[in-house]
Amino acid sequence: MDLEVSKVAVFAMYILFFALFPLNDACPRANPKSSSLNVLDFGAKADGETESSQAFSKAWDAACKTTNGIPSIMIPRGDFLVNQIILGTILAPASPSAWKVEYSPKWLTFENVNGLNIMGPGGINGQGKGWWDQSCRDHPGLALSLASCMDCSISRIHSTNSPQIHILILDSNRTKIDHVTITAPESSPNTDGIHIQSSHDITITGSTIGSGDDCVSVGDYNSDIHISDINCGPGHGISIGSLGKDGNVADVKNIFVRDVRLNGTTNGARIKTWQGGKGTVRDVIYERLKFTNVKNPIIIDQNYCDQAAPCKEQSTGVQISDVTFRDFYGTSATDMAISLICSRAVACTGIKLESINLTSAKTRRSVFSNCINAHGTIVGHVEPRECLKK
Known part of the structure; x- marks a missing residue:
């Protein structure tokens, strides 16, 4: 029809x-x-x-x-x-x-x-x-x-x-x-x-989503987005981006993601921007997320590149600031549970990791974190050990 x-x-x-x-x-x-x-x-x-x-x-x-x-x-x-x-x-x-x-x-x-x-x-x-x-x-x-x-x-x-x-x-x-x-x-x-x-002023709540891509994706020029009480899986998690492709100017702010249960997804809480982009992503809160066998529970990728050949490193990037990851627990399907890969030209700032307990979905394995040019603070217990710069 x-x-x-x-x-x-x-x-x-x-x-x-x-x-x-x-x-x-x-x-x-x-x-x-x-x-x-x-x-x-x-x-x-x-x-x-x-x-x-x-x-x-x-x-x-x-x-x-x-x-x-x-x-x-x-x-x-x-x-x-x-x-x-x-x-x-x-x-x-x-x-x-x-x-x-x-x-x-x-x-x-x-x-x-x-x-x-x-x-x-x-x-x-x-x-x-x-x-x-x-x-x-x-x-x-x-x-x-x-x-x-x-x-x-x-x-x-x-x-x-x-x-x-x-x-x-x-x-x-x-x-x-x-x-x-x-x-x-x-x-x-x-x-x-x-x-x-x-x-602007969009609310998504009380839903169950399983797909071949993001359960929920927040694109460009959005503000005051509230996402809560979501069952996600399979899929690519709850994502902001990709933003800034072909040098575009991004403007994303006031994004709130709460009480999400992710099962078997490729990503959990994700922000992805292209090199060469401009603009900002700011004032983002991910909190009370539960992970079950998720490959990348926490990921910022400021060098996103969706092509076969490597993307050339550029001198501009979308500024990511004031992002909080709070009250996370569960299991990671990979050893890298926290990955904050920011542009060498434009740092991520104001990143907060608070009360996070992620362990390996595999027996007798440890999980790690990896950060590049990511600056912020730690509040409470964070596992795996943080790698943020002050």
Whole structure:
């Protein structure tokens, strides 16, 4: 099912995904050709006053029953008053070739919508394997996107096997995600659970995320991000970055990550920036994290380089400052439990390690820490022994 919402101001829109029956069981499967249904043709009015819930529901039913193509429901510009709608599990096309060329590689997009609540229980199945078998750089795809939205929420849905990012929050304010479940194989490329970009005052809580990339990734131009009560694994941990690629200027601040349980992930608490970048990452707190067999529990990589050939060392870098790692415990899958690798040109400053107890997941093995140009303080007991400079 392909649903695109563009530049719609919705007064009261509550979408409930009813998960008892997947879409392919609830209605006939369409033929592999395109078919578009406009909600205006089913009685919806873009006047901000006419109650259009039934029109939206009729468009959905018609899309389910169509036999002349893969259906898409089109909602044109305007103000639609929509209350509760009950839908089935939303199933994406199984192959990238089914997507229309003129559309961007996004599946479910809500843009310029204020006060939108997407609630479950229910599901979104991105059927991403057809994408994973191809180059992810040539065939990007996002499942659910909120773009330029305010006072919105996503809760109690289950997103499975997105082509790439499961949930994207872009250029949005005052948005909350809670009690979502996200699953994708550990081997699936770039299937971040939730990615946040250019957004402010975002809360993510009470969720379980397992994927082939970051459970939650905080991109550039973000502030006041609160992430708490997360089960993460498999995946690449809770990451800030990567930032500063191609000399870009980063601006990330006031990031709070609390009460996260990481199991079998490649990273735990991670900040990654490219050499040659500019700008700042500041005022970050990771606290009360539990690690079970995590390869890199604490990692700052200011020399991030996602390419086969070595990246040339440069004289500029993103300034990382005032970062706290507090109340961590658990096991590391590797000997290097703490890795703070900062640029030789631009030091990490104001790093605080407080009450940390990390041991090896392997019997009779020790864990170590490694620091390059990382400056800060130690509070309480820290194991492995710290390597910060004052």
